Amino acid sequence: MDHFPTNWGRPRNDAFDAYGTYPLHVRPQNEPKDTFDHGVQRTQQPIVTGTSVLALTYKDGIMMATDNLASYGSLARFKDIQRLHPVGEYTVVGAGGDMSDFQYLQHILDDLIIEQEVNTQDNHKLGPAEVHEYLSNVMYARRSKINPLWNSLLVGGFKDGKKFLAYVDLLGTTYSASTIATGYGAYIALPLLRKAVEGRENTLTEEEARAIMEESLRVLFYRDARSLNKYQIATVTASGTSISDSIKLETSWGFAEGIRGYGSQTQ
Template sequence: MDHFPTNWGRPRNDAFDAYATFPIHQRPSNGPKDAFSQGVQRTQQPIVTGTSVLAIKFKDGIMMAADNLASYGSLARFKDVQRLQPVGEYTVIGAGGDMSDFQYIQSLLDDLVVEEFTNQDGHGLGPKEIHEYLSQVMYGRRTKINPLWNSILVGGVKDGQRFLAYVDLLGTTYSASTLATGYGAYIAQPLLRRAVEGREDTLTQEEATKIIEDCMRVLFYRDARSLNKYQIATITASGASISDSKALETSWGFAEGIRGYGAQTQ
């Protein structure tokens, strides 16, 4: 077998110099300037990530929560990251997954909101339009085999209508009265469904806050990539607001009775 890549066959030298065969001064003027600028790279996996986002419908609107941690692998690296982002007047999005991809999505949405505002046509983007836009962006990137490594919840209230929906890196979308991403989709979603489903039109804001806080506490106990600092977004007909970071009240006394964690060995 010939182990020299330059002899394996490649495009014409006058169009492409894949292996830097020629000195720089002899390369075609329309070709790449060095061997490292050739080819396209794709993100193979997320690096700095956020975990669960929770969202529910209540009587007056939508409530959403996410903690402030961005993990570098298993290292709790960044502890003041805001994963809830207002978009326009009526909508809040919450993202789990890769934080750099989320920052890119935020820049796309900022440009979209500015463009809509400059049209001066009296219309503003609502949560349905934001969700539709994100679904197209995520699916478009998926079809290019270059996905944005995020799962996103979109919630808002416009014209008296509550809206809550999900979109992920494959462009998968669905809507429900309770939603969760990340590990919360496994251990918080059942709690949310039991507490909320059938009560969406009677649940008060105070009751919704209590449900969200209880689920965030469970996630802190059970999810190794979560944090006890979190924020809550509330979207009603009067607008969207995101709280300052809150600290969960937790107790680890129960761990003394768990084999492998406390003193108990039998």
């Protein structure tokens, strides 16, 4: 199992046989028939994947951003995918990794809200800390069954005057920070977010936070081959959750003309 998120969506050499020359799932002759049920399979790698999720804390709450691309391997297949999901009144979940697994998580989170807030009718509203705890248990339970949900998730929210931002992945690994990024963004965008945000969490305005996020997304579009110049931003404040419509990122490739080996340059 490949746990490295930046490799998700790319065929593994030990499990990919383009020409069907080797029956990968044939039971060995000396293996008893009752030790493996061919009706039970485990996902060995994600298929349709989303890339980075970025999040930061600012003066009024939490801001999270993703692009709208879901890639089929190296093919930019689906270009209008929303990878931000509101959970109740106080929380937004952003996902990278396998999109079908994320759809499954969306269903169980929606069921959780119905069970806890609608059916129970005790006036208790789930906050981001509870949603994160629930997801961490779900992810760890699936990992323990050797059948993980191939996602890296960011959970951000604002409840009772407190900001919350945390991470959980397919292994059940969790941590919290004022700036978090998943996928390739953990290498390229996270240093930019840390430099711009750390120490300013209680003074950074929403306009400044949005400018920082857009610049980080622009850098990712230039550098990450699995990203797209079309994105959404979510904010969670005392006023509630808000997820924007798709926004086109203004980009320019003019700087590349000065790079040796680009375009028609020969020297």
